[in-house]
Amino acid sequence: MTLAARPGWRRMIPKRWYAHLILITAVFLMGLPLFYAVIVSTQGNADVFAYRFTFGDQLERNWNVVMNVRGLGGYMVNSFVVSMGIMAAKAVLSLLAGLAFVYFRFPGKWLVFGFVLLTLMMPTEVMAIALFRIVSGLGWGDSYTGLIVPFMASATGVFLFRQHFSNIPAELSEAAQMDGANPLQFLFRVLIPISWNAIAALCVIQFLYAWNQYIWPLMIVQDRSKQVVQVGLRTLVAGVETGDSFGPIMLGAVIASIPPLVVFILLQKQFMSGFALTRDK
């Protein structure tokens, strides 16, 4: 039905109004929890218990509690170091492994490939107890090393790059070899410059994973100066029980959510393409 054919009052109703209705309801319901958290992060407890749905005037006080009393800034720095470390290591190690799988022939390749493939079926959480014993045994408790090193390799990353490299025409590596390039030169001068999309895809997935990790840091780090923000938020929750208002904890939650939210919203496309690359055959 064209717009002109509709009777007058109907023009006011958008086409497929039911879709808009459902979507607006969904957006509203999904956004409400975070929106309310943002409001409360500017309020004092008097506002919270009066159920005021407007911004309060306690943002500065809450900020002071979060940053200076509870030291959220330090936790944020630790989270940045750890997630960047995990992300970068996974990208580099997976690039090297992808190079070996696609551009080399060697005996027992299928066995090595199977070794990597099988790890996709092993959730880290299942062996957290044993891993905890091993990593503390190495003396890596309470350190960035203990938070980063066990997660430096990625089967997902290996498959992503293997898949991506196999879609690159063979002429490229043949030409590089003719020019006398060694494998590492080929990787850095040819492969990486044309693979930024795949690298970004892996980085988004791994950054979100690393930033949002909770069980492992909770287990392995007791020293507060080395703790990441997901666990650090516990001190703010404990603060509520000992008389802090709800404002600081909500402010803390909002601050800790900003990096993954920004990364996810800006790089949604890369996030999706990463999954697509590891999923097709």
Add this chain to the structure above:
Amino acid sequence: MYMISPLIVVVLAALVGALVMAYHFQRRQALSLTLGAAVGAGAGVAGALLVMVPLNFCTFEAERQALDFIFGVVLIVIGMAIVLIAANWLVPRLVRRENLLAMADTQHGAFRAGVLPPLLFLLPTLGILGLFLYYPMFDTFRLSTLLARLGAPRSAFICLDNFTRLPADPTYMRSLMTSFSMAFAIVILALALSLLIAVMAYQPIRGARIYRTLLVWPYALSPVIAGIIFRLLFNPTAGVLNYVTGSLFGVRIPWLLDPGVAPWTIILASVWNIMGFNILFYIAGLQNVPSDLQEAAAIDGANAFQRFFRITFPLLSPITFFLVVTNTTYAFFDTFGLIDFLTGGGPVGSTTTLMYKVYELGIVNRDLGKAAAQSLVLFMIVIAVTVIQFRGSRERVTYGA
């Protein structure tokens, strides 16, 4: 003293393996009966030894109970199944001299550089995976047969006691039930709602792109953040939800304090957290549903509901399968942070999932052996759920158009 001697156990395993494989090789693989019997006998022995040598055949000792015996047999069957499946995959390919892992063998413009460079490139990945995934896995198996406490210098071998005591442990059985029912509710609700919303957002309407971004972001938040935010919303005294329902309908629900309600609070928060992920994938999947099929069906007089259930939904089934697996993993493992911040496993254990129990046992109570055993049960469950879904989906899933 053994009730049944290890030798008999191994011979039985060889016989069963030989029978199964002889039959299977002849009927399915079109290979000779004797080859099947030989491979099957070998694989059967290997499977039985794989599980029983580390245990020293302790489940067949005379002083053990019936439950140990049953668990021992089940373990042997699992071990045999693993080796037999591997042999069934490997041997026919070896006999026919096929490419062993076609997937692994994409190589074009290969460098002629010998064996050393590729192994050097692989070494960091293999080293990390071996040391921090395979070795802990192996260590988890070892720990699960021990009476071991964190920080205690000595440990004792107790056969399968850490496993055989589980069925009689009411708190464990309860958390098993809790995990399963919560996972079920989370998967069903998260998938159904996401599909509905994705179908709406996929329609050619104004602002479709803005809607999409506004619908998927909650996935970027960690379960911990979801837990903190919902703790405020569902708080019995300060919670805004009870304020609204209380002033509108006079109903105040004890979201976090009632054992019957608290699991639903966790389910709601999880669904809120994971839905964005599902919507993202369903919208991407809908873009691959060919529109000519829809139009043809519309011309044939199919209404919107018929078109959805006969065409769109079957074509989305590969995505649905992928999402069922990821959402199940989320429900079993990732809800840990959410539960820790929202209910702490309570009230009276009503939201203690299997993962939460493993953490409580291993880290809080320092009982490593028990925690390792329960980790392994959790591992088996997740593998089993994945395999069942995979097999089920292979029959019903439509790949491509």
